[in-house]
Amino acid sequence: MAIPVATKRMESVPNILTLCRIFAAPVLVVLLSFPNPLTRAVATLLFIMASTTDYFDGYLARRYNVISSMGKLLDPMADKLLIMTALIMIVACTEGSVPAWMVVVILGRDIMITSLRGVASAQGVVIEAEELGKYKTILQIYAIVGLLMHYRYLSIDFHAGGMYFLWASLILSVWSGIDYLRKFWHAAVRQG
Numbered sequence: 001m002a003i004p005v006a007t008k009r010m011e012s013v014p015n016i017l018t019l020c021r022i023f024a025a026p027v028l029v030v031l032l033s034f035p036n037p038l039t040r041a042v043a044t045l046l047f048i049m050a051s052t053t054d055y056f057d058g059y060l061a062r063r064y065n066v067i068s069s070m071g072k073l074l075d076p077m078a079d080k081l082l083i084m085t086a087l088i089m090i091v092a093c094t095e096g097s098v099p100a101w102m103v104v105v106i107l108g109r110d111i112m113i114t115s116l117r118g119v120a121s122a123q124g125v126v127i128e129a130e131e132l133g134k135y136k137t138i139l140q141i142y143a144i145v146g147l148l149m150h151y152r153y154l155s156i157d158f159h160a161g162g163m164y165f166l167w168a169s170l171i172l173s174v175w176s177g178i179d180y181l182r183k184f185w186h187a188a189v190r191q192g
Contacts, residue, residue: 001149009109009148013060014060014061015055015074017053018053018074018078019074021078021081022052022077022082025049025081029085031046031074032089032092032093035150040148043148044149046149047082047086047144047145050087054075054078057075076114079137082152083137084110087140087144090144090148097159098166102166102170104169105174106140108168112177113133113176115186116180116181119184130179132172132179135172136176138175140165141163142169143162143163143164144162146160146165147159147163147166
C-alpha cells in the first residue's frame with residue numbers, strides 16, 4: 001500500500017520541531033548571559049516560538065500518523081530541557097527576585113516524576129500524563145514568559161505577572177507530583 005505523498009513529506013517534520021526546542025535551550029543560555037531589555041525580549045520571543053513547537057509537533061504527528069520512537073523519546077526531553085534551562089537562567093540572571101527554592105521544587109518534581117515513569121515503564125506499567133501536569137506546564141510557560149520579559153513594558157509589570165504564574169505552577173507541581181506518587185505506589189502494590 002502506497003503512503004500518501006503528504007504523509008511521506010510530514011514524517012520528519014514533528015521531529016524537526018522537537019529538535020528546534022532542544023537547540024533553543026543553549027541559545028537561551030547565551031541570550032540570558034547578557035541580561036538587558038533587548039536580550040530579554042529576544043529570549044522571550046525565542047521561548048514562545050520554541051514552546052509553540054510542542055503543540056505543533058504532537059498535532060502533526062497524530063494528524064499524519066507519523067508518531068516515531070525517536071519522537072516519543074525526544075519530545076518529553078525537549079520539553080524538560082527548554083523549561084529547566086529557562087528557569088535556571090531566570091534564577092541566575094534576576095539577582096534574587098525569583099526564589100531559587102521554587103525552581104528547585106519545580107525541577108525536582110519533574111525529575112522525580114520522569115524517573116518514576118521510567119521505572120514503571122521498565123516494569124510494564126504505563127503511568128499516563130494527567131491533566132494536572134498539562135495545566136502545570138501551561139502555567140510554567142506563562143510564568144517563564146513573564147519572568148523572561150522581567151521589565152515593565154507599557155505599564156505592565158511582567159515580573160509580577162510571571163511570579164503569580166510561577167506560584168500557581170508550583171502549587172500544581174506539588175499537587176500533581178503527589179498524584180503521580182500515589183499512582184506509582186498503587187501500580188507498584190498491584191505488581192506485587
